[in-house]
Amino acid sequence: MRHTMKMTLAALASLALLPTAVSAHTVKGPHPGTVLATTYYSSGSFHGAVDIASGASCNSWGVETGVVGSVYWNVTIQSTTTACVTSSGSGNGNEARHHWADGWTFRVWHFVKTAASVDKTCDRCQVGDEGEHTHFHQDKSGTKDTSWYSGYTTKGEAVDRTETIGVLD
Template sequence: MRKTMKTTLAVLASLAFIPAAATADVRVGSPFPGTVTATTYYSSGSFHGAVDISSSAACGYWGVETGAYGTYSWNVTIRTTGTVCYGSGSGNQNEVKHTFANDKVLRQWHFLKTAASVDKTCDRCQIGDEGGTGNVTGPHTHMQVDRYGSNLTGWYDGTTTRGEFLDRGETVGIIAT
């Protein structure tokens, strides 16, 4: 009995030294080459809480890639079909999203539907073309991180600034997971 108790205590003590599962930060890259047109606040001063990137090219010219580096499962929601460059009404934006284990959600909006606009698991794959679906003033991609319905801005704070040009894949921000 004493030997069994000793062994049990030794096993329990050794468990205290097992490291907890490490979390990795996720780098988010620009979906195409373009200029950051909005971040936390619009130029008007109203809250935006996301990063908008516009290529300034013709609507539909650039393919939009998912932002997160790493293999993730992406859910695509299509609310508008056809070529829409200057808005289709609030709530009608096309969306791709991934929900991380800590309930943070990376969303990208406004792309045009293409054959690539389907649910998939991939590392930075194309999900559509740059467009203007939803409530917009022109073609761009809106990149947002939220958790429990609240927009989080810390993931790009200090990394990306309004007016900055980003190459495809250049870091927009880092999501702590």
């Protein structure tokens, strides 16, 4: 009995060493462009997100959510216009977001409203057209997470739809 108990405990302990499945989601470029900002703006103030712009005029590219793996996107349209808004410096307030079970929310901001701007479940789906820039960030209770893109992308980097911007765990 004692030997059996030791073997059982050893077997259970070895299970703890096995890697568990992690549901990571890769984030790809929303459209071709250049990374304008990541953790900090050029001014030195905290940004905590990835901004990408093509340098073309508004509505030049369709904006994809970038997240590989079918997730439900809640799309919120805060702008009644289909034109690019640039007066605030941050584009319009249109947003696509996904809430993860652990409380984190991944957001895509500043796209221009199109017929694709609807709630949906999809894999790297289009949610609108490029506005002034496209903004990606992850937050939880007001705290922005920068780890998902750290080591994957840098300010000034040219990206396209095949480029990995980061990984969400």
